Amino acid sequence: MKAAVLYEPHSRIIVEDLDIEPPHPGEVLLDMVGAGVCHSDYHLVDGHATPRGLPLVLGHEGAGVVREIGEGVTSVAPGDKIILSLDVMCGHCRNCSEGSPALCETHQGPVPGRMSKDGAPYHHGRPTYTEQAIVPSDACVKVPDDTPLQKACLISCAVITGIGAVVNRAQVPAGASMAVFGCGGVGLNVVQGGVLASAGQIIAVDTVPYKLELAEQFGATHFINPEKEDPVERIRAITGGGVNYAFEVVGFPALVKQAFQSTRTTGTTIVVGVQPAGQDVSVDGLDLLRDRSLMGSWHGAARARVDFLWILDLYKQGKVKLDELISRYRPLDEINEAFDDMLQGKVARTVLVFD
Ligand SMILES: [Zn+2]
Numbered sequence: 330m331k332a333a334v335l336y337e338p339h340s341r342i343i344v345e346d347l348d349i350e351p352p353h354p355g356e357v358l359l360d361m362v363g364a365g366v367c368h369s370d371y372h373l374v375d376g377h378a379t380p381r382g383l384p385l386v387l388g389h390e391g392a393g394v395v396r397e398i399g400e401g402v403t404s405v406a407p408g409d410k411i412i413l414s415l416d417v418m419c420g421h422c423r424n425c426s427e428g429s430p431a432l433c434e435t436h437q438g439p440v441p442g443r444m445s446k447d448g449a450p451y452h453h454g455r456p457t458y459t460e461q462a463i464v465p466s467d468a469c470v471k472v473p474d475d476t477p478l479q480k481a482c483l484i485s486c487a488v489i490t491g492i493g494a495v496v497n498r499a500q501v502p503a504g505a506s507m508a509v510f511g512c513g514g515v516g517l518n519v520v521q522g523g524v525l526a527s528a529g530q531i532i533a534v535d536t537v538p539y540k541l542e543l544a545e546q547f548g549a550t551h552f553i554n555p556e557k558e559d560p561v562e563r564i565r566a567i568t569g570g571g572v573n574y575a576f577e578v579v580g581f582p583a584l585v586k587q588a589f590q591s592t593r594t595t596g597t598t599i600v601v602g603v604q605p606a607g608q609d610v611s612v613d614g615l616d617l618l619r620d621r622s623l624m625g626s627w628h629g630a631a632r633a634r635v636d637f638l639w640i641l642d643l644y645k646q647g648k649v650k651l652d653e654l655i656s657r658y659r660p661l662d663e664i665n666e667a668f669d670d671m672l673q674g675k676v677a678r679t680v681l682v683f684d
Pocket residue numbers: 367368369370389390486487
């Protein structure tokens with residue numbers, strides 16, 4: 330079976346045949362159907378993030394069909410359609426029990442290597458840029474048989490991370506104003522989360538004009554290109570003193586500060602973008618003291634087994650946009666071209682599809 334492999338940072342991805350083991354106890358063998366091309370994977374290619382080991386099979390956003398189950402698996406059966414959760418949820422630890430399964434304390438690491446070539450093991454987490462994958466059953470969310478997996482695969486990462494940040498984590502109330510710094514795949518879902526929450530003003534901030542156009546399609550009401558005007562000043566002008574909620578969806582400490590500065594007193598800043606390891610985020614302490622909040626949001630504070638299903642329901646009702654997120658479909662062989670498109674800001678999301 331074919332998989333997309335990173336051999337070393339700053340090199341092109343190689344798509345090649347690997348061997349895959351049958352599922353061990355508690356694991357599931359999946360036939361992948363759709364995989365979203367997410368910036369987080371590229372961070373392993375450009376050296377922004379450190380791979381757990383090399384060679385590494387890439388991908389984390391995806392959906393597929395269960396081909397085979399390991400011993401003891403009862404939550405899914407062969408033939409079931411599933412969307413992968415970014416986080417493996419044990420259901421028993423303190424965080425799972427308190428309603429934060431995205432931060433499960435039991436399943437911290439990746440499953441051990443199940444892929445190999447000529448007997449040499451390949452590293453992987455819960456990979457999706459691969460025709461087949463072995464994943465823990467606790468990362469599988471069973472979805473209805475009529476779910477269009479080539480679209481619904483985006484719920485796995487981009488959609489839940491964005492909508493969940495608004496609805497689950499910040500719990501934005503109706504009528505609130507919000508700003509979204511960064512309108513890529515996740516940022517657009519913060520925008521549509523704002524629409525779902527009935528936010529009043531939804532201010533999109535991005536340097537790429539195409540992404541601001543997309544943000545308008547997703548329901549943003551105001552648009553700021555920081556290369557042309559100062560976002561903090563403009564947001565304060567639009568809202569009469571600052572937004573209630575500012576979301577940082579890029580992953581730059583300096584942008585967190587800017588988002589924070591754009592909130593009004595009593596406002597909340599939500600860090601959604603993956604921040605570089607070991608770097609501090611700084612804000613003015615006196616501004617913080619004025620009833621402002623600064624919070625993080627891990628994967629949309631997802632309760633995947635609940636949230637994926639209501640998001641699918643809202644998609645069927647036309648209230649959540651998935652089709653509009655997908656700029657194009659490509660076969661696995663075109664993973665490098667898909668990354669190129671992403672880097673050039675040409676696409677909202679590319680979905681890799683498998684026959
Ligand atoms: Zn992702």
